[in-house]
Amino acid sequence: MRDVSMVGVGQVPVGEHWDMSLRQLALGAIQAAQADAGIEQVDAVIVANALGGNLSGQNHLGALIAEYAGLPGVEAYRVEAADASGGVALRQGYLAVASGAADTVLVVGVEKATDRTGTERDTSLATVLDADFEAARGATPAGVAALLMQRYMYEYGVTLDQFEAFSVNAHANGALNPFAMYRNKLRPGAFAKAPVLAAPVNLFDSAPEGDGAAAVILTTTERALDAVPRPVRVRGSAMATDTLALHNRADLLFLRAVNLAAGRAYEQAGVRPGDVDMAELHDSYTILSALQLEAAGFAARGEGWKRAQEDGIGREGSLPVSTFGGLKARGNPLGATGVYQAVEIALQLRRVAGDNQVPNARLGLALSIGGIGSTAVAHILERVE
Missing domain, CATH: 3.40.47.10 (Thiolase/Chalcone synthase)
Structure with a gap:
C-alpha cells in the first residue's frame, strides 16, 4: 500500500444557495481545491452525495460533475452512504491511490438540501x-x-x-x-x-441542513512532498x-x-x-x-x-x-x-x-x-x- 496525502482542499460556504445547482456548487469547491494544489488534471473523480435524486431530481452525478468541471473522459462515479457519504468518498479516494489504481484523485462532496421544505x-x-x-x-x-x-x-x-x-x-x-x-x-x-x-x-x-460543496485532492505522499509545502497525510x-x-x-x-x-x-x-x-x-x-x-x-x-x-x-x-x-x-x-x-x-x-x-x-x-x-x-x- 502506498502512502497517501492531501495536496489541495476547497470549499464553498454552507447556506441556502437558491441560485446555484448541484453542478455549480461542486465546481466552486473543485476549482478551489485545484488552485490550492496547483493541479488541474486527475485520474478519477469521486462524488459524495446523499439525496441528489430525492431533493434535486439528479442522479448520475459522476458524469455530470466531471463534464462540468472540464474533466472529460475521466473515471467518475458517485458514492452514497446517507450523511456518511463524504467520509466514504474520502476513503474510496484513499484506497484508489494507496492501491496504485490511481495516482491523483479528486473527492468532492455536494448537496442541495434547501430547495425542498x-x-x-x-x-x-x-x-x-x-x-x-x-x-x-x-x-x-x-x-x-x-x-x-x-x-x-x-x-x-x-x-x-x-x-x-x-x-x-x-x-x-x-x-x-x-x-x-x-x-x-x-x-x-x-x-x-x-x-x-x-x-x-x-x-x-x-x-440544520444546508447546501454546500467541499473537495480534496489526494495523491501519493511522495508526489505531495514535491507538489506543495504543507501536505496532510492520511x-x-x-x-x-x-x-x-x-x-x-x-x-x-x-x-x-x-x-x-x-x-x-x-x-x-x-x-x-x-x-x-x-x-x-x-x-x-x-x-x-x-x-x-x-x-x-x-x-x-x-x-x-x-x-x-x-x-x-x-x-x-x-x-x-x-x-x-x-x-x-x-x-x-x-x-x-x-x-x-x-x-x-x-x-x-x-x-x-x-x-x-x-x-x-x-x-x-x-x-x-x-x-x-x-x-x-x-x-x-x-x-x-
Whole structure:
C-alpha cells in the first residue's frame, strides 16, 4: 500500500444557495481545491452525495460533475452512504491511490438540501432509516435520535441542559468561520429552552441542513512532498457498519460502527485516542457527539457529555471538537459533510485556520456517520513536516 496525502482542499460556504445547482456548487469547491494544489488534471473523480435524486431530481452525478468541471473522459462515479457519504468518498479516494489504481484523485462532496421544505424534505431525510420498519411508520432521523437521547438520559441520569456545552462550543467556533451557515453565538442557558422538534431533541440540539460543496485532492505522499509545502497525510482510514434500524441493536447506547471504525483507524495509524489533538465529530444531534466520544475511546460509557464540561472541547481544551462549528453551526450539507471535515482538519494541520486555529495540532480525527450510527467512517490525518 502506498502512502497517501492531501495536496489541495476547497470549499464553498454552507447556506441556502437558491441560485446555484448541484453542478455549480461542486465546481466552486473543485476549482478551489485545484488552485490550492496547483493541479488541474486527475485520474478519477469521486462524488459524495446523499439525496441528489430525492431533493434535486439528479442522479448520475459522476458524469455530470466531471463534464462540468472540464474533466472529460475521466473515471467518475458517485458514492452514497446517507450523511456518511463524504467520509466514504474520502476513503474510496484513499484506497484508489494507496492501491496504485490511481495516482491523483479528486473527492468532492455536494448537496442541495434547501430547495425542498416541510414534508417533502422530511420524507427524503427519512430514507436514511429502515424503510420497512422505521420510515414507513412515520419515524424521522430527529425522532429516532430523540428516542436514543431519552434512553441515555434515563440510563445515566443526565438532564437536557447537560448537553448544552456541545452546541455552545459549536456556535462559538462557527461565529469565526466565514464558511459557516450560522455565525451566531449561543447564550449559555438558552439551549434547553429552544423549541422542541422531537422531545427531548430541540432546535438548538439539531444541526440544520444546508447546501454546500467541499473537495480534496489526494495523491501519493511522495508526489505531495514535491507538489506543495504543507501536505496532510492520511495516516489511518477505516469504515464499519451497524444495523440500519435502531431497534435491532443489541446495545442502543453504544455506537458499534464508530467503535470499530475508530479502532481500526487507530491500529492502522499506530496511535491511541490520547494521541489525537483534535476531532471533528458528526454532531447532527448532540446525543451523537456524546456517544461518539465514548465509542471512540475519549470517554467512559455514560460520560461523553462530561468531556464537554470538565475537560473542555474548545479550541484550547484537551480535545478540541467542531473547530469550525461542526454540523451544528457550519451547517449540515448531508453527503458533503465528511469532505468538509477533511478540509477543516487539513486547514488546522497546515496552521492556516485563522481565528479557528487549534494551537500546535499535529494529529486530527474525522468521524463521519450515516443515519443514527448505521455507517461510520474514521480518518486520522497527520501534519507532514
